[in-house]
Amino acid sequence: MNLISLQSIEPSPLHSREVLIIEESESAAARPITLKGVGSRALVKQLKALESRINHLMPLIMLxxxxxxxxxxxxxxxxxxxxxxxxxxxxxxxxNITLNLIEVA
Structure with a gap:
């Protein structure tokens, strides 16, 4: 189990219970990555705003x-x-939040 951070998300004091868990496969590029966790509605709004940016490349940094x-x-x-x-x-x-991502590089 790996914990991660998405740098595009602004931290907030409301998010004290937020933890994301990562699932990943063994293949290289185009690998699906699923993050699951609990967060506030404010975090959901931030994530939905990021999702609306089509093909927006985001860094995913592991601990x-x-x-x-x-x-x-x-x-x-x-x-x-x-x-x-x-x-x-x-x-x-x-x-309950699930993020469905694809590794592109």
Whole structure:
């Protein structure tokens, strides 16, 4: 299990419970990478904004310093409210988040 950071995401004090877990395959370029974790609605909004940037290359940096270049595949960001679904969720409400990425270089 590797923990990672996406440098394009701005850190926020609301994200104290956010941890992403990485799954990856053995193949080289075009390797699918799935990140799963829990984060706030504010983080979901940031991720959705990144996802809307078509073919936007992003650095994915592992805790051991290894860097990979990734883009979102479809669907790129899947977010489900952790608690009961509310009609007017708050930015601090927790979500289960799945990021679907492809390594391009």
């Amino acid at each position: 051991d310093g290894i860097q990979r270049t990734v883009v979102f595949k479809t669907p790129g960001v899947v977010a489900v409210q952790l608690d009961a679904e509310y009609a007017d969720p708050d930015d601090s409400d927790p979500y």
